[in-house]
Structures are given as structure tokens and as C-alpha cells.
């Protein structure tokens with residue numbers, strides 16, 4: 001079954017996200033045009049919206065002087081997943097630019113982003129930004145209600161529209177949507193998904209208006225996070241901040257006379273699309289050196305400075321890698337108008353310069369640093385031809401790069417993935433080597449270990465990693481969301497609601513093998529041979 005066969009119940013889906021699934025730009029004649037966004041989320045969710053005759057509510061990436069200016073239809077040659085999204089199915093949210101800046105750059109990126117990544121020292125708490133956040137969420141909620149009103153009236157529970165609100169930009173909107181829908185006697189189901197971590201209570205409560213955030217999210221019927229840890233943090237905050245009755249085992253929160261379900265829904269990638277890209281992409285790297293690859297937005301949560309220091313330590317401790325190994329770091333410019341991000345860029349530039357100055361020989365430089373964006377083809381070729389994927393964020397909701405790397409590892413023998421335990425991917429990609437980015441010395445040992453890993457162990461680990469990502473791809477994620485909302489119906493199986501369930505865990509499943517208490521997640525010299533990394537090649541009792 002492909003996602004195209006899936007409809008959101010017999011009702012339609014309304015997706016609400018800060019950005020629309022495309023941005024609007026002006027051509028040289030001043031006409032508005034759509035510019036496609038290529039993310040996995042759009043690929044997975046757009047067919048469900050389009051097939052179910054639903055709508056997408058979001059900011060179009062441009063402030064229009066005339067908010068009534070019509071949204072253009074897609075270009076006739078457009079083959080992207082949103083091509084079928086007609087302009088009357090798009091609700092472009094418009095706001096005063098100053099207010100938008102305060103909401104987006106102020107509250108979302110300068111407060112919630114660092115706070116939710118457990119970096120409270122970097123967060124600013126400003127009343128005026130919070131006011132803008134409240135107003136912006138109200139505006140999104142109003143637009144969503146208009147979208148809901150534009151749908152044909154539903155006749156029962158089976159064709160109830162499903163509203164799916166995304167991410168930390170819109171944590172208040174659901175409550176207003178619910179209230180307004182109830183006032184107008186419009187039926188709908190409401191779901192929320194947070195793409196970043198949900199922090200523990202002692203961090204979350206630093207936010208002066210934390211109660212309002214929880215109440216906003218609890219306006220939904222179901223709240224989804226990448227992993228169980230974030231779910232438990234959320235449940236804990238609801239109990240301790242709001243005094244809600246909660247059920248930790250079944251992840252339920254009672255609020256306002258309703259029971260809200262909380263669910264771990266780990267996001268996946270369009271696995272097959274990346275395999276195809278990797279199969280077709282021409283070779284870009286012409287070198288005999290082993291490549292260690294890092295791909296990240298240039299963001300302080302991604303642990304880039306720590307990563308460079310670990311690589312420097314590797315060359316210091318294991319000089320046998322000199323002239324044999326290079327680090328290729330792609331850093332995509334992000335939030336470039338914010339001082340903190342400009343400072344990070346400067347620090348990275350200096351560090352790359354210093355390490356290269358220290359180790360470069362006439363025939364080799366240790367770090368190749370690309371500050372910019374590469375094409376999807378090139379990215380797939382980098383993923384495919386690298387010996388090590390180094391994904392070491394200090395904190396990360398999931399991290400799609402780790403998943404894309406394994407999807408593109410089609411060469412035999414494959415490379416090795418290293419992940420941080422502080423990313424959602426570190427929780428779910430069990431056969432990757434685990435590396436604490438804060439422990440520079442230990443991180444250099446893990447990189448060394450990856451570079452020296454025998455072929456058979458690389459094959460075994462990569463096979464399991466790829467199998468899991470193929471099964472749990474982004475379509476599976478969308479289906480899991482629909483299923484958690486009780487809205488999963490296939491076109492073939494209209495009367496078999498919820499027939500798609502989590503794939504059964506079999507006895508020979510590697511997860512279970514690894515979950516045995518004897519299998520630790522990291523290797524320490526003092527217990528060599530007993531930790532997870534070594535035991536892969538030694539049979540368990």
C-alpha cells in the first residue's frame with residue numbers, strides 16, 4: 001500500500017504549519033510564483049491533504065502588501081508533491097511584518113528553540129515577544145477555522161475533518177480552534193506534532209507562560225512527539241504545572257473533562273527516494289581518502305564546534321589517519337540575521353582554519369568545509385561515498401541526516417554511522433555507534449573505532465539500520481499519525497479502520513537482541529568485549 005492509497009478517514013485533513021509547503025516569490029515582472037519545498041514532511045503529508053480534498057494553512061514566506069492578492073496555481077510542469085494542491089486549498093496567513101518578526105525570530109527562535117533544546121542560558125524571555133506569539137497563534141487559529149468552515153458539513157464521526165497542527169511555532173493555536181469550532185458547532189479532530197524535543201519539567205517551567213503552552217497543546221485530542229522520553233516530559237509537566245490527572249503507562253492526560261492521548265511517533269524519511277538518488281547520483285568525491293561526513297544547519301544545537309575538536313583530537317591521538325582521512329563538513333546557513341548564529345559561523349571559520357593550519361601537508365588538508373547548501377543529488381552522493389556519517393548534535397528532536405545517510409549507504413561494504421545519544425535518532429537507531437559529543441577524548445576514540453571497524457561488522461550494523469528506516473519511513477509515520485487519531489482508512493479498506501498497525505516485533509529482531517541488559521550502548525576500554533559495539537560479533541548466551 002502506498003500513501004496515495006491512504007485517505008484521512010472519509011473526512012479531509014487540514015494541515016497547519018508555520019510555513020506553507022511551498023514559498024511564494026516574485027518573478028522579474030512582479031508576478032507571484034510558487035517555489036517548491038523538497039522536505040520529506042511535505043512529500044508525505046501533501047498526498048493525504050490533496051487526496052482527501054483538504055487544505056493547508058501557513059505563512060507563504062513573503063509579506064504581501066495586498067493580503068487579498070490571489071495565490072498562484074502551480075506551474076503546469078511542476079512534478080513536486082504539492083503540484084496538485086490547488087490555490088483554493090491553500091490558506092496563506094498574513095501578519096504585520098513587525099509582529100511576525102517578534103513572533104518568529106523573537107519568541108520561536110530566541111526563546112522556544114534554545115529552551116526546548118535544554119539550553120536555557122541562550123533563551124531570552126520577553127513579554128512583547130510572547131504577546132506577538134499569542135497574537136500570531138490567534139491569527140493561525142482564525143485562518144484554520146475559516147478553512148474548516150469551507151469544508152462540506154460532516155455527517156458523523158466517520159467523515160470528521162482532521163486538523164494537524166505542527167511544531168513549536170503553533171503551540172497555542174489548538175485551544176482556540178477547539179473553542180471556535182465548538183461555538184460554531186463544527187466537528188473536527190485535532191492533532192499536534194512537535195518536531196523538536198520536549199524538555200524536562202525543571203527546564204520547561206523556566207518559561208514564564210508555561211501553563212498557557214500546556215493548555216494550548218491540550219486543546220488537541222492527541223499530541224505526538226518523536227520519542228517516549230519527550231512524551232513523558234510532557235505528561236510530567238502537565239501533572240506538575242497544571243495538576244492534571246495523568247496515566248504515565250498509557251500516556252494519557254486528563255484536562256478540561258477530556259482525555260488527551262500522548263504518543264511517540266518517530267518521524268522517518270522518504271527512504272526509497274534517497275535510495276534512488278544514491279543509485280543515480282554521479283560520483284562527486286574524487287579521492288582515495290576515507291571521508292567522515294557531517295551535514296547540518298549551522299546551528300548551536302548541532303554540536304559543530306565539539307565535532308571539529310573531536311576530529312582534531314583524533315588526528316592528535318591517532319596520527320595514522322593523517323593523509324588518509326578527511327572530514328567533509330557541510331554547514332547550511334541558517335538564521336543568518338541573528339547575532340548568535342553569526343558568532344557561531346565566525347567560531348567555525350576560525351576553528352577550521354586553525355585545525356587545517358596545524359595538520360595540513362603538501363598533499364592533504366584535514367577539513368573540507370562547505371558553508372552553503374548542496375543539491376539533493378550531490379548530498380546523496382556524499383552520503384553514499386563517505387566512510388563515516390558523523391551526527392553528533394548536543395540536542396536534536398530526531399535528526400533526519402542520520403536516516404538519509406543510512407538510506408544512501410548502498411555500497412558494499414558500507415560505512416559506519418555515529419550518532420549522539422542526545423538526538424531522537426540516537427534513541428532509535430540502535431546499531432549506530434554512540435558518541436557523547438561533550439566528551440571530546442572519547443568521541444575521538446569512537447571515530448577511530450568507526451574508521452577501523454571490520455567489514456563484516458559494518459555490513460551487519462548497516463543492514464539492520466537500513467531495514468528499520470525502510471520499514472519506518474515517512475509514509476509509515478503519516479500512517480501512524482492517522483492511526484493514532486483513529487483516522488486511518490485505505491481506499492481499498494474503507495470499512496477496516498485502523499487495520500494498519502505497528503509492524504510486529506519478531507524474536508530475531510535486532511532491537512530485542514540489543515535491548516538485553518548485557519548490551520551497553522557505548523564502549524569503554526575497561527570493559528572491552530562486553531559492550532554493545534563488540535558483542536555484535538560475539539554470540540549472546
Ligand code: GDG
Pocket residue numbers: 195196267295296297330332372373374375376379396397398399400401402404
Ligand atoms: C527539525 C528538528 C527533526 C541539510 N543540508 C542540506 C540539506 N539538508 C537537509 C537534510 C535534512 C534536513 O535538511 C535537516 O533535517 P534535520 O532533521 O537534520 O534537522 P532540522 O532542520 O533541525 O529539523 C529535527 C526534524 O525537524 C524533522 O522532524 O528531525 O530534530 O530539529 O533533510 O537532508 N538538503 C540539501 N542540501 C543541503 O546542503 N538539499
